[in-house]
Amino acid sequence: MRIDIITLFPELLSSPFESSILKRAIEAKKVVVHFHNLRDYAENKQKQVDDYPFGGGAGMVMKIEPIDLCIQKLKQQREYDEIIYLTPDGEQLNQPISNSLSTKQNIILLCGHYKGVDQRVRDHLITREISIGDFVLSGGELAAAVLCDSIIRLIPGVLGDESSALTDSYQDGLLAPPIYTRPANYKGWEVPPLLTSGNTPAVEKWRENKAFEKTKEIRPDLLKDQD
Ligand code: ADE
Numbered sequence: 001m002r003i004d005i006i007t008l009f010p011e012l013l014s015s016p017f018e019s020s021i022l023k024r025a026i027e028a029k030k031v032v033v034h035f036h037n038l039r040d041y042a043e044n045k046q047k048q049v050d051d052y053p054f055g056g057g058a059g060m061v062m063k064i065e066p067i068d069l070c071i072q073k074l075k076q077q078r079e080y081d082e083i084i085y086l087t088p089d090g091e092q093l094n095q096p097i098s099n100s101l102s103t104k105q106n107i108i109l110l111c112g113h114y115k116g117v118d119q120r121v122r123d124h125l126i127t128r129e130i131s132i133g134d135f136v137l138s139g140g141e142l143a144a145a146v147l148c149d150s151i152i153r154l155i156p157g158v159l160g161d162e163s164s165a166l167t168d169s170y171q172d173g174l175l176a177p178p179i180y181t182r183p184a185n186y187k188g189w190e191v192p193p194l195l196t197s198g199n200t201p202a203v204e205k206w207r208e209n210k211a212f213e214k215t216k217e218i219r220p221d222l223l224k225d226q227d
Contacts, residue, residue: 001104001155002032002078005144006070007111008049008062010035012141022149025158033148036074041066050114059115067110067121074108083108083126086140086147087116090129093147095170097130101147102154109147111140173222177210 007013016022017033025031039047043065050060071083081104091097101107110117110126122129132143152158159165169176180191194206215222 001030001102001152002034002106003109003148003151004034004036004074004107005109005111005148006036006038006067007139007141007144008038008113009111009139009141010037012139013111013145016145016149021153021158025152025155028157030155030158031152036070038062038066038070041069041073043069053115061115062112062117062121064118064120064125067117068125071108071110071125078106080106080108080127082128083110084128084130084147085110085112085117085122085126086132086143087112087129088131088134088136090131092134093130093132093150095150095168098147098150099154102151109140109144111144113139170222172211174211174215175219175222177207177214 005013013035017026026033038049042049048063049066050062053059053061074080082101084107086109110121130143130147132146137143154165165171167176180195184191184196192206194202197203212223
């Protein structure tokens, strides 16, 4: 898989890819991530990438020309499955969306800043708009990093234990059950005895029940979505 990220602030994006699972995925060539600095595509001497909104109002708008130039250059080199704009007014990211994006070959992520991009970028250049939640970040970079993390960990061979992505919260529509490791007793806080009993089927049943109880308490909306 290849991910091209178009951004005004590439330095905001580098560290998530420099450690842990994402770093390993890149080293193992499961994914290639390229950053493109939008300022390199600015046409005038001032390297201007934003301008005042037509009709007035507060805040600046990201200009269409540098974004178009950058996207066209990338599209000349390969075909893209999706060109995604990260924006708080996009479709809300969830596990099925990440699952589906993790099967793609090439995607472009466009990070917004200021008031956002000229509407014509959204109307003509991108294929999809994604929000990572109902809150506003100062730019799309952190949202792009969140999206990349959720996608890359699902690429086959990225996680050591092939089944572990399947047991994540949300993969089966439920939150994940509690987990424990040694010591079995810490300061008198004990691990549920069943988990150390060696009775695997009973442990499985216990996990299912706990996942269900936890979902019912914290996210009852997820249970309603299932029927
Ligand atoms: N840019 C600013 N806020 C965002 C959000 N919540 N999701 C995606 N991109 C954003």
